[in-house]
Amino acid sequence: MSSTNAPVNPFQMPRTTHHIRRQVSNALCIGFAILTAAFSILVLFYLVIYIIKQGLPYLNLGFFTQLPASFGSSGGGMGEAIQGTLVLVGLASVVGIPLGLFMAIYLSEYGKGRFSEFARFMVDVLNGVPTIIFGLFAWVLIVIPAHGFSALSGGLALGIIMIPIVARTAEDVLRLVPKELREASLALGATKARTILQVIVPAASSGIVTGIVLAMARVAGETAPLLMTAFGSTFWGTDVTQPIDALPLRIFVFTTSPYQIQINQAYAGSIVLVALILITSFAVRWATGGFKRRF
Amino acid sequence: MQAKIATTNESRLHALLLKLTGSNQRLSDLLFQVITGLFVLVTLAIVLGVAWVLVSYSIPTMEKFGFSFLTNQDFDPVHNIYGVAPAIFGTLVTSFFAIIFAVPIGLGASIFIVEFCPRSLRPTLSFIMDMLAAVPSVVYGLWGFLVMAPWLINVGEPWLNKYLGFIPLFQGQPHGLGLLAAGMILVVMILPLIISVSREVMLTVPRTQREALLALGATRWEVIRHVVLPGASVGIIGGVILALGRALGETMAVTMVIGNQATAPSWSLFNTGYTLSSVIANQFGEAAPGLFLSAVIEAGLLVFIITLITNVLARLLVSRVGRGRIGGLAA
Numbered sequence: 001m002s003s004t005n006a007p008v009n010p011f012q013m014p015r016t017t018h019h020i021r022r023q024v025s026n027a028l029c030i031g032f033a034i035l036t037a038a039f040s041i042l043v044l045f046y047l048v049i050y051i052i053k054q055g056l057p058y059l060n061l062g063f064f065t066q067l068p069a070s071f072g073s074s075g076g077g078m079g080e081a082i083q084g085t086l087v088l089v090g091l092a093s094v095v096g097i098p099l100g101l102f103m104a105i106y107l108s109e110y111g112k113g114r115f116s117e118f119a120r121f122m123v124d125v126l127n128g129v130p131t132i133i134f135g136l137f138a139w140v141l142i143v144i145p146a147h148g149f150s151a152l153s154g155g156l157a158l159g160i161i162m163i164p165i166v167a168r169t170a171e172d173v174l175r176l177v178p179k180e181l182r183e184a185s186l187a188l189g190a191t192k193a194r195t196i197l198q199v200i201v202p203a204a205s206s207g208i209v210t211g212i213v214l215a216m217a218r219v220a221g222e223t224a225p226l227l228m229t230a231f232g233s234t235f236w237g238t239d240v241t242q243p244i245d246a247l248p249l250r251i252f253v254f255t256t257s258p259y260q261i262q263i264n265q266a267y268a269g270s271i272v273l274v275a276l277i278l279i280t281s282f283a284v285r286w287a288t289g290g291f292k293r294r295f
Numbered sequence: 296m297q298a299k300i301a302t303t304n305e306s307r308l309h310a311l312l313l314k315l316t317g318s319n320q321r322l323s324d325l326l327f328q329v330i331t332g333l334f335v336l337v338t339l340a341i342v343l344g345v346a347w348v349l350v351s352y353s354i355p356t357m358e359k360f361g362f363s364f365l366t367n368q369d370f371d372p373v374h375n376i377y378g379v380a381p382a383i384f385g386t387l388v389t390s391f392f393a394i395i396f397a398v399p400i401g402l403g404a405s406i407f408i409v410e411f412c413p414r415s416l417r418p419t420l421s422f423i424m425d426m427l428a429a430v431p432s433v434v435y436g437l438w439g440f441l442v443m444a445p446w447l448i449n450v451g452e453p454w455l456n457k458y459l460g461f462i463p464l465f466q467g468q469p470h471g472l473g474l475l476a477a478g479m480i481l482v483v484m485i486l487p488l489i490i491s492v493s494r495e496v497m498l499t500v501p502r503t504q505r506e507a508l509l510a511l512g513a514t515r516w517e518v519i520r521h522v523v524l525p526g527a528s529v530g531i532i533g534g535v536i537l538a539l540g541r542a543l544g545e546t547m548a549v550t551m552v553i554g555n556q557a558t559a560p561s562w563s564l565f566n567t568g569y570t571l572s573s574v575i576a577n578q579f580g581e582a583a584p585g586l587f588l589s590a591v592i593e594a595g596l597l598v599f600i601i602t603l604i605t606n607v608l609a610r611l612l613v614s615r616v617g618r619g620r621i622g623g624l625a626a
Contacts, residue, residue, distance in 0.1 A: 022514050022516075022517070023514065025514070025516050026514035026515055026516040026517070028516075029406075029515065029516035029519065030411060030515065030516075032403050033403045033404070033406045033407035033410070033411055034407055034411070035403065036399070036400045036401075036402075036403030036404045036407065037403065037404040037407035037408065037412070037420065039400060039404070040400065040401075040404045040424050040427065040486055040487075040490060041420065041423050041424065043427065043483055043486075044423060044424075044426055044427050044430070047430065047434070047435075047438060050438070050442070051434065051437075051438070098334065099334055099337060099338055102330070102331045102334035102335075103331075103334050103335050103338055105331050106328070106331035106332055106334065106335050107335070109328075109331075110328055110331070110332070116335075119335050119338070119339060121610065122338070122339055122342055123338070124606070124610050125342070125603065125606050125607065125610070126338075126341075126342055128537065128540055128541070128602055128605075128606035128609075129345075129544070129599060129602055129603070129606070130543075130544025130545065130546060130572060130598055130599075130602055131546070132544075132546040132572050132575055132576065132595070132598070133345060133349070133544075133595055133598060133599050133602075134345065136348075136349070136575065136579075136591075136592060136595045137344070137345045137348055137349075139579065140348045140352060140592070141344075141348065144584075160341055160345075163338055163341075167338075191321060191323050191324050192320065192324040192327070193323050193324045193326070193327035193328075194323075196327070197327075217429075218429075221431030221432075221433070221434075222431070223431070223432065223433040223546075223547045224432070224546035224547045224550075224572070224576060227576055227579070228575075228579045228580075248431055248433040248547075251433050251434070251437060252433050252436065252437075252547065252551070255433075255436065255437045255440055255441060255551065256440065256551070263441065266437055267437070270433075270434045270437055273431055273433075273434060274430060274431070274434055277429050277430070277431065278426060278429065281426060281429050285422060
C-alpha cells in the first residue's frame with residue numbers, strides 16, 4: 001500500500017488495518033456520545049412538549065379557581081389543590097428554612113471539627129433517603145396519634161425534605177463570602193455573632209434565597225410523602241389539622257381515573273407543576289450566575 | 296441588687312459555656328455558636344428519630360416472622376401473614392434494569408459534554424440534562440401510565456416477544472404496566488444523576504494528561520479510554536451507586552406503572568409486580584394497628600437501610616475524588 005513513488009508525508013500515518021480500526025472505534029465513540037446526549041435532551045423536550053400539547057386546551061381560568069368537577073361531568077379545576085400546595089409549602093418552610101439555614105451558618109462558620117464533618121455527611125445522607133420514608137415518619141408521629149390525616153403532618157414531612165437542600169446551598173454560598181468583608185467587620189469592633197448576622201448572611205442573601213426557592217419548588221412536586229399525611233381532599237380549606245389537597249396528589253388521582261375529562265385535568269395540572277419547577281430553576285440559575293460573578 | 300444577680304448568673308452561664316466548648320469567646324458569640332449548634336443537633340435528632348420510629352414500629356413483625364419476612368411470598372392482611380419477597384424481587388429487577396441502560400447512556404452523554412461539545416455549549420447542555428431530575432416524579436408516572444404503558448402493551452412488548460422471545464425475559468403475556476415499564480421509567484429518572492456525577496468527576500481529570508496522550512498520537516477515544524475513564528472511575532462508580540439508591544427508593548412513578556399485583560416469580564419482565572416503596576404507598580391506607588402496620592413500616596425500614604448503605608458508600612467513593620459536594624441540581 002505505502003510502497004508507491006509519490007512523496008511520502010512523514011506526518012501522515014500509514015493506512016494499515018490497525019490504523020483504520022483505531023479511527024473507526026474513535027468515530028463510533030463520538031457517534032455514541034452524540035446519540036446518548038441527544039437522547040437525554042430530547043427526552044426532556046419530548047416530555048415537556050407532549051404534556052403541553054395534551055393539557056394546554058384545559059388550562060383556563062376555571063382550572064385555577066374551581067373545585068374538581070364531580071366524576072364524569074365537564075369543567076372544574078384544581079383550585080383547592082393549588083391552594084393546598086401553597087399551604088403545605090408554607091408549613092414546610094417553617095420547618096425547613098430555620099433548620100437548614102442555621103445549620104448552614106454553623107457548618108460554614110464553625111464547621112471544622114469531626115462533629116461538623118459528621119453533620120455534613122448526615123445532610124448528604126438525608127438528601128438521599130427516599131421521601132416516602134419521611135412520609136412514614138410524619139404518619140407515625142402525627143397522623144396515627146391524632147387519628148386523622150392533616151396538613152400539619154404533610155408540612156412536617158416536606159419540611160424535613162427541605163432541610164438538606166437549604167443547608168447545602170446556603171453553606172456553599174456562605175463560604176463564598178470574601179474574607180475581607182468579615183475582617184473589615186471584625187476590625188470595626190463588631191462581635192463575631194454580629195458579623196455573621198449583619199455582614200456575612202446579608203452578603204450571601206441572594207444565594208440563600210436561591211437555595212430556599214429551589215427547596216420550595218422541589219417539595220411542591222413531592223407526592224409520595226403526602227399520600228399518608230396530607231392525604232388529599234376535594235374542598236377548599238386552610239385548616240392545618242384537616243386533610244388538605246396538593247397539586248401532585250390531585251394529578252396522581254386523576255391520572256388513574258377512568259374519565260377522560262379528569263385525565264385532561266391531570267395533564268393541565270402537570271403543566272402547572274412542571275412550569276413552576278422549570279421557571280424557578282431558570283430563575284435560580286440566572287440569580288446564582290449573577291451571584292458568582294459578583295465575587 | 297437585681298442587676299448584680301443577673302450579672303452573676305450571666306457569668307455563671309458564661310463560665311459553663313466556656314468550659315463546655317473549651318473556647319475563650321465573649322458571651323454573645325458563644326451563645327450564637329451554641330444556638331446554631333442546637334439547630335444542627337435538631338437535624339441530627341430528626342435523622343435518628345426517623346431511624347428510631349422505623350425500628351421500633353417494625354419490632355412486632357420482626358419478632359413474629361424474623362428473617363422469613365424477607366423470603367415469604369405473601370403480603371396477606373386477611374390471614375395476617377406478611378412477607379416482602381416479591382417486593383424485594385421487583386425492587387431489584389427494576390433497579391438493575393434501570394442501571395444497565397442508564398449507565399451507558401449517562402456515560403455517553405457526559406463524555407459528550409466533557410470531551411466533544413463546544414465549551415460555550417457546555418453549561419447550557421448540562422443545565423438541560425439536570426432539568427430532567429427536576430421534573431416531579433408524578434409527572435413521569437403520568438406519562439408512563441398514560442403513554443408508555445399503552446404503547447408497551449400494543450407495540451413494544453409484542454415486538455420484543457416476536458424478535459427476542461427466545462430470551463426468557465421477554466416471554467409471556469404483555470401487560471403494559473409491569474416490571475419493564477417501571478424499569479424504563481427509572482432509566483430516565485436516574486439518568487440525570489449519573490450524567491451530573493460522571494460529568495463532574497471527568498472534569499477533575501487533569502487536562503495535561505489528556506494533552507500528553509493526544510500529543511503521542513492517540514485518538515480521542517483512546518484518550519477517553521486510557522486517561523479519562525480510569526481517572527474518573529472511582530467517582531463514576533460512586534455516582535452509579537448513588538443512582539442505584541435513587542432507583543431502589545423511587546416511589547411515585549414506579550407505583551403508577553408497575554401494576555401493583557404480585558405474580559408468581561418468573562423471568563418475564565412483562566409481569567406486573569411490586570417494589571418495597573410501592574408496597575408502602577399501596578398498603579398504608581388499610582394498615583390497621585398491629586402486625587399490618589408493623590409490616591408496612593418494616594418495608595419502609597428495609598428501604599431506609601438499603602438507601603442508607605448505598606448513599607454512605609457512594610459519598611465515600613465520590614468524596615475520594617476530591618470534591619465532596621457533587622451533582623448540582625440533580626443530586
